[in-house]
Amino acid sequence: MTEERIQKILARAGYGSRRSCEELITSDRVRVNGKPVILGQKADSQSDKITVDGNIVHAEEASIYIAYNKPRFVLCDKTIGDDTRRTVFDMVEGGSNLAVVGRLDFESEGLVILTNDGDLVNRLTHPRYQHEKEYRVLLASHPDAKQLEVWRRGVVLEDGHRTSPANVTVESNAGKGTWVRVVLKEGHKRQIRETAKMTGLFVVKLIRTRIATLRLGTLKSGESRKLTPEEISVIKDTTRPGRKIGFVKDMSKKPSRKIDGNKSDPRKTYKKSDRKSDPKTDETRKTYKRPTKGEDINKKEKSTTYKKRLG
Numbered sequence: 001m002t003e004e005r006i007q008k009i010l011a012r013a014g015y016g017s018r019r020s021c022e023e024l025i026t027s028d029r030v031r032v033n034g035k036p037v038i039l040g041q042k043a044d045s046q047s048d049k050i051t052v053d054g055n056i057v058h059a060e061e062a063s064i065y066i067a068y069n070k071p072r073f074v075l076c077d078k079t080i081g082d083d084t085r086r087t088v089f090d091m092v093e094g095g096s097n098l099a100v101v102g103r104l105d106f107e108s109e110g111l112v113i114l115t116n117d118g119d120l121v122n123r124l125t126h127p128r129y130q131h132e133k134e135y136r137v138l139l140a141s142h143p144d145a146k147q148l149e150v151w152r153r154g155v156v157l158e159d160g161h162r163t164s165p166a167n168v169t170v171e172s173n174a175g176k177g178t179w180v181r182v183v184l185k186e187g188h189k190r191q192i193r194e195t196a197k198m199t200g201l202f203v204v205k206l207i208r209t210r211i212a213t214l215r216l217g218t219l220k221s222g223e224s225r226k227l228t229p230e231e232i233s234v235i236k237d238t239t240r241p242g243r244k245i246g247f248v249k250d251m252s253k254k255p256s257r258k259i260d261g262n263k264s265d266p267r268k269t270y271k272k273s274d275r276k277s278d279p280k281t282d283e284t285r286k287t288y289k290r291p292t293k294g295e296d297i298n299k300k301e302k303s304t305t306y307k308k309r310l311g
Helices: 006-012 018-026 118-125 145-153 191-198 229-238 279-287 293-310
Strands: 030-032 050-052 065-070 099-101 109-115 133-139 167-174 177-184 203-211 224-226
Touching: 006 018, 006 030, 006 050, 006 118, 018 118, 099 118, 109 118, 133 191, 145 167, 145 191, 177 191, 191 203
Parallel strands: 109 203
Antiparallel strands: 030 050, 065 109, 065 224, 099 109, 133 177, 133 203, 167 177
């Protein structure tokens, strides 16, 4: 087998995204044949002995893809030291060897993906790919049109980050509160909660319902399931480099409108041939010749001379 960059081998073996695998290398936790490595170094996963923290890396593990409905008060990060809080890795069998796609904060809930496919983790989490994530958000009050418009345009958060435009739609009222649907193409820390706060709103409940093409569906809180081969194929195709994805429209609420191009449709487009012809105007357009700069100056001089004679 040919050599390839070590961070790519680690990502394929389930050590996280390529970025996090690069951090493993720069923090001096990776060895190849017992020797420290540097960023950009290559190795052969078949013939070289690669270790992380002394553990041998098996690069040819079968890929695992799991959808998990994260409950509230469950961490998406691995705990350190005496932290006894539950994590998504504890809730899924074999989760300790998987990476999480679409981290949610401690109080939020909904869809996350657990996988050992480092390439997919990278394509779904790296900011440059701008894949969508969709949320249902319960606000404590009824937002007005100005608040929604500010949210859609983007705001500057307290940490200085300028949020990108978002798709924000009011779904329904819930007593004194309001359910809104939010679609983002970025994943800044606590972005929805902080953006709502900057617009004078408060988030009561936040549920992620979609990552790229994968939807939460009927998966109950705390439940997990393996992705089907078809789901894996679609999400890989959708996230392949160079593919541009716009906001996904929810067509279930609004029927499509067919334009037949009849006269009653105000959006009908007209061709140049539809313009009525005026023989006089058309003839003038054909025979008129714009004077050159020299001709224009001669006319002005003649006019001035004529006026002097009259004077």
